[in-house]
Amino acid sequence: MQFTVFLLTHWADHCVFVYGLLSGVKVNGCSLSAQNDNFADMSHTKFPYFFHGRVVPGHRRGSTELSMPTANLDDAAIARLPSDFLDGVYYGIAAVVSDGKQYGMLMSVGKNIHFNMEERTMEVHLLHQYSEQFYGEEVKGVVLGYLRPMLSFPNLKELIDAIRNDVDTAKNLLVKIDIENYNLDQ
Template sequence: MNCLPYFCTGPIVKGFGRGSKELGCPTANVPLEVVQQLPDELQTGVYFGWASIENGDVHKAVLSIGWNPFYNNKEKSMEAHIIHKFDEDFYGKQMKLCICGYLRPETNFDSLDALKAAINEDIKNAKSQLDTEQFTNYKFNDYFKQ
């Protein structure tokens, strides 16, 4: 995927409410317009990268881009799990993303427990990838300082 790294921004909108409640993994969703602007070569699946809210600190993130087949979504979505504990909701605030790399294709799961296990593995793999010199530098990209 030669479109990576890919930088995008958008306001955080309410998703389906499954991330925090059902999966124990809160996510920040972006509007459909942002998803529709993603490059065609950015296939559906799980990615890793960096994220900031309202030009704040830059944190590691794992992202899902696609249809979430376990939930039979009707629209393609992009949601980021920012690997940081936030004390408040940030709906309506601007999120900046730098999508650095691809972890795995989008897939369906036999159970909620299998989905949760995959999410935990994705988070672990994202952290590991972002700790490498190849991707650490993107945390300090000028994009996050604008």
């Protein structure tokens, strides 16, 4: 069996996206296999991608099982995604509009195959500890790059390890960006 090698592409000195697949290799701490070859060449994806949406209740796994609370965005936010926006884990900058402060973020888009979910979701994890929930609030942000595809993991620990690795990767990629002053209104 032949597999495409992962390629890292740098864009504007701060965006990195990954495309291709190499079986048996770890990318951002995730072991990939041929069955996960469900994503294609990312060169067509336009970064930065600006988004907004209302926070709606989700399954609460992020805050309860994963210790990584997420803001689940409404169906309208998902419907606004370009038709060629691939499922996966992304990084960028986001803000709860009423708060006005901007933070680095991870965002997963797609069917959460680890939990056998059939619905496509858009979940934002702000790299900031909020003490309260913000259901009904608007979140806006910008996607700067792609980290990895949505994957199913052998167990919850490996999923948590992959998410922690995603957080570290996002922080490293965002270190040179003026997050607080990035214009999210484009």
